[in-house]
Amino acid sequence: MSDHDIAMTINGRRHSGTVESRISLSDFLRGDAGYTGVHVGCEHGVCGACTVMVDGRAVRSCLMLAVQADGADVVTVEGLAAPDGTLHPVQQAFRDEHALQCGFCTPGFVMTLAALTQGGARPSEEELVGALSGNLCRCTGYQGIKRACRRLSGSNMADAGEHA
Amino acid sequence: MKPAPFDYVAPQTIDEALQILADAGGGATILAGGQTLMPLLNLRMSQPFILVDINRIAGLQGVSRVDGATRVGPATRQFQALGDERLARDLPVFVEALSHVGHHQTRNRGTIGGSVALGEPAAEMPATAVALGATIEIRSQRGTRRVPAREFYVGPYLTVLEPDELVVAIDYPDWPQGHVTLFREVTQRPGDFALVGLVGALTVEGGRIARAGIAWFGMGPTPIAAVQAEAALVGKALSEIDPEAIAGLAVADTAPFTDHHASTEYRRTVGRRIFARQLREKLDIREAA
Numbered sequence: 001m002s003d004h005d006i007a008m009t010i011n012g013r014r015h016s017g018t019v020e021s022r023i024s025l026s027d028f029l030r031g032d033a034g035y036t037g038v039h040v041g042c043e044h045g046v047c048g049a050c051t052v053m054v055d056g057r058a059v060r061s062c063l064m065l066a067v068q069a070d071g072a073d074v075v076t077v078e079g080l081a082a083p084d085g086t087l088h089p090v091q092q093a094f095r096d097e098h099a100l101q102c103g104f105c106t107p108g109f110v111m112t113l114a115a116l117t118q119g120g121a122r123p124s125e126e127e128l129v130g131a132l133s134g135n136l137c138r139c140t141g142y143q144g145i146k147r148a149c150r151r152l153s154g155s156n157m158a159d160a161g162e163h164a
Numbered sequence: 165m166k167p168a169p170f171d172y173v174a175p176q177t178i179d180e181a182l183q184i185l186a187d188a189g190g191g192a193t194i195l196a197g198g199q200t201l202m203p204l205l206n207l208r209m210s211q212p213f214i215l216v217d218i219n220r221i222a223g224l225q226g227v228s229r230v231d232g233a234t235r236v237g238p239a240t241r242q243f244q245a246l247g248d249e250r251l252a253r254d255l256p257v258f259v260e261a262l263s264h265v266g267h268h269q270t271r272n273r274g275t276i277g278g279s280v281a282l283g284e285p286a287a288e289m290p291a292t293a294v295a296l297g298a299t300i301e302i303r304s305q306r307g308t309r310r311v312p313a314r315e316f317y318v319g320p321y322l323t324v325l326e327p328d329e330l331v332v333a334i335d336y337p338d339w340p341q342g343h344v345t346l347f348r349e350v351t352q353r354p355g356d357f358a359l360v361g362l363v364g365a366l367t368v369e370g371g372r373i374a375r376a377g378i379a380w381f382g383m384g385p386t387p388i389a390a391v392q393a394e395a396a397l398v399g400k401a402l403s404e405i406d407p408e409a410i411a412g413l414a415v416a417d418t419a420p421f422t423d424h425h426a427s428t429e430y431r432r433t434v435g436r437r438i439f440a441r442q443l444r445e446k447l448d449i450r451e452a453a
Contacts, residue, residue, distance in 0.1 A: 021215065116268075
């Protein structure tokens with residue numbers, strides 16, 4: 001069927017390719033662009049592991065066609081840490097609070113929280129935890145993830161300086 | 165878990181989209197936010213020949229005013245409508261219902277029109293359109309028609325939309341400032357479809373109910389207007405309202421089914437309880453001693 005020439009920005013770099021209509025954004029990011037930090041779990045929008053940022057908003061990349069992202073600005077988990085390896089505040093909070101075990105779901109959780117805390121935003125803990133209803137984790141029991149949310153939230157003023 | 169092959173087009177205008185739908189002769193499926201359609205494609209439960217992506221049609225987006233109503237463009241994303249100050253002020257129950265649709269990530273892509281036009285019987289937005297008395301404007305190359313939301317839904321995922329038709333606007337009539345809103349849903353987890361849900365609006369003038377629009381979701385094959393309860397409420401003084409009796413009338417209009425989440429009896433019982441409780445809370449009616 002029809003092929004499409006597409007181009008998008010991924011983690012700040014221009015990436016172009018030719019895709020079949022039916023190729024999902026998640027498969028394009030993994031297979032064509034090589035960003036395998038995009039984890040594909042359920043492929044029908046339930047687990048949230050494939051969450052990436054498209055034009056600054058967290059979306060499920062398995063529920064979007066690659067051709068729909070033509071011209072978009074996409075950020076995957078590979079785009080979060082600084083070039084020198086300094087972790088993004090969300091990644092650091094996950095590390096400090098032991099918010100992962102096997103790690104399969106982690107890129108999705110991290111991208112959801114990274115989208116909500118862009119530009120130093122500090123939503124409430126309730127808002128952050130609420131947004132994570134769209135991400136499933138089978139290992140942790142969520143307690144470490146919720147502690148990471150508290151650390152990233154506006155209610156945690158002790159750490160406010162370090163994310164500013 | 166990968167979709168079957170299909171063609172993909174992304175028209176820039178409504179007219180272009182209508183031309184494609186007409187030419188496809190029923191083989192086209194409209195792609196709005198994709199938060200329901202994409203899973204169906206991935207699971208190969210839906211195998212269209214051609215996907216018509218309406219996300220690049222500017223004329224289908226945004227919230228505006230028309231005579232006596234708030235017009236919501238069908239391709240308006242759910243997160244945009246959630247953040248719209250005019251909607252929050254004029255139709256607070258629309259925004260409250262919308263906050264229960266899916267998850268943060270799905271609301272970032274999902275659209276109002278996608279939810280309204282899909283007609284999932286347990287979803288919030290179809291019932292909200294029914295409750296508030298919305299009118300759905302539909303276009304095809306054959307012309308334009310305006311269908312009341314109360315006549316739009318035929319069965320589960322089944323509406324009066326023909327294959328060559330496109331929803332181009334959803335008009336929610338004005339409700340006066342300060343009107344009473346009703347909303348309650350029972351779900352197993354946040355973001356799930358409701359086992360039982362109700363949404364509505366009431367106006368009170370001189371101590372009497374002047375206008376009522378109430379609908380159920382998750383209580384039958386379509387969103388269901390609680391027409392008997394509406395009729396019983398209108399004209400009644402607040403002091404005369406018996407919430408349990410009205411709730412009984414409201415449930416009498418439903419046709420809930422039994423599935424592995426809940427039985428028909430459970431849905432009726434919970435429906436009656438949440439309906440009566442909403443009336444009592446929102447109209448400040450004290451429980452009989």
